[in-house]
Amino acid sequence: xxxxxQTPRYLIKTRGQQVTLSCSPISGHRSVxxxxxxxxxGLQFLFEYFSETQRNKGNFPGRFxxxxxxxxxxxxxxxxxxxxxxxxxxxxxRLTGTVNxxxxxxxxxxxxxxx
Amino acid sequence: GENVEQHPxxxxxxxxxxxxxxxxxxxxxxxxxxxxxxxxxxxxxxxIDIRSNVGEKKDxxxxxxxxxxxxxFSLHITETQPEDSAVYFCxxxxxxxxxxxxxxxxxxxxxA
Numbered sequence: 001x002x003x004x005x006q007t008p009r010y011l012i013k014t015r016g017q018q019v020t021l022s023c024s025p026i027s028g029h030r031s032v033x034x035x036x037x038x039x040x041x042g043l044q045f046l047f048e049y050f051s052e053t054q055r056n057k058g059n060f061p062g063r064f065x066x067x068x069x070x071x072x073x074x075x076x077x078x079x080x081x082x083x084x085x086x087x088x089x090x091x092x093x094r095l096t097g098t099v100n101x102x103x104x105x106x107x108x109x110x111x112x113x114x115x
Numbered sequence: 116g117e118n119v120e121q122h123p124x125x126x127x128x129x130x131x132x133x134x135x136x137x138x139x140x141x142x143x144x145x146x147x148x149x150x151x152x153x154x155x156x157x158x159x160x161x162x163i164d165i166r167s168n169v170g171e172k173k174d175x176x177x178x179x180x181x182x183x184x185x186x187x188f189s190l191h192i193t194e195t196q197p198e199d200s201a202v203y204f205c206x207x208x209x210x211x212x213x214x215x216x217x218x219x220x221x222x223x224x225x226x227a
Contacts, residue, residue: 004158031213033213033215035217040219041219042121042204042217042218042219042220043159043204043206043215043217043220044217045214045215045216045217048213048214056212056213056214058214090158090159092158094213101164102147102149102164102208102213103149103161103164104149104151104159104161104213104215106151106158106159106160107158108156108157108158109158
């Protein structure tokens with residue numbers, strides 16, 4: 001079974017631009033969460049999507065948005081990029097329903113550098 | 116707000132020794148506490164978890180303990196091996212939600 005796939009793996013943008021990151025969850029996983037990882041800050045929760053609906057949201061500005069498609073694939077978008085947005089963006093999928101154990105399955109991340 | 120503090124930020128141990136990483140959470144409604152291991156260039160991977168109705172859980176060389184009263188939980192790794200070298204994250208989440216609050220991570224180095 002394929003794991004969580006994130007694209008692109010690396011990207012460089014300049015301040016003011018916008019970026020879209022993509023995540024394909026493990027087949028059968030309907031929950032997708034996004035996390036921002038920076039040195040010293042650990043993993044900070046951005047949002048979670050389930051059945052195309054945002055269920056939880058972290059404390060990030062409105063420049064950070066996301067969506068989920070009917071096939072459970074998810075995208076996140078960051079508009080008007082700032083230097084501080086440079087980070088590793090991790091996507092995680094989770095099995096839901098009666099077999100849900102709470103375990104998050106992470107992708108390898110998309111490393112964004114803002115110049 | 117919700118917060119998870121994790122200590123130490125770095126930890127070096129000799130191969131074969133034990134390693135202990137400690138976390139404290141602020142939200143008393145938290146009831147699920149996973150630990151993730153992140154190797155270089157990879158995403159975090161669950162290594163063990165514990166729920167609030169259990170005080171201790173063990174899986175081979177890894178154990179987790181939970182003190183709900185003090186709102187502390189700890190990861191214990193015995194007989195450490197070089198392949199245990201990685202960054203470890205603790206996390207907490209509340210009932211009915213899978214919004215995980217992660218600690219800031221501990222970089223464990225096992226010296227051969």
